[in-house]
Amino acid sequence: NAGVMQNPRHLVRRRGQEARLRCSPMKGHSHVYWYRQLPEEGLKFMVYLQKENIIDESGMPKERFSAEFPKEGPSILRIQQVVRGDSAAYFCASSPVPEETQYFGPGTRLLVL
């Protein structure tokens, strides 16, 4: 059973460009969570999605960030007009039901030049 997949593993963008981060949950998991880890810091919750629904986006910045989890395909975290402060590791996690353990993907390291 493959684990949580994230791609790309590393992403370099120039200021003002768009970043798209993809997450494929573990088989049988329909709950996806995104977290951001700034350098030398812990993880901060961003958003929780089920298929086609955003359940909790209380940790998402109000502007430039969006997330989706379509009926088919991976979950996408989209950052528009990236700035240097967006440089971080973005982790995706999935679980079969909300109260079960969240299993994390390897993360996407975003670097904004």
Add this chain to the structure above:
Amino acid sequence: AQKVTQAQTEISVVEKEDVTLDCVYETRDTTYYLFWYKQPPSGELVFLIRRNSFDEQNEISGRYSWNFQKSTSSFNFTITASQVVDSAVYFCALSEAYGQNFVFGPGTRLSVLP
């Protein structure tokens, strides 16, 4: 509001020493879950343990053991006979009853020296 505190920012031990990583949490929920994750230098997050608030039994898994004390809101993690491969950042995390999001502690960086 939920909060997780890991007061030890960095710990260094010599191989074969025992080491305990502290975790103190705050929550108003009566049902909650506590977790430990390991983040080795390669960067991925490795799940170690999940404990629900109604189960205060201590757990042992090989060289790892966990001490859950509801009375002091602590969920400490002990590594016995540490090894160099244990060097990593360890995160304690808390989730509410329906696990909608985790609150992570800031992490403790453990360095095990040969």
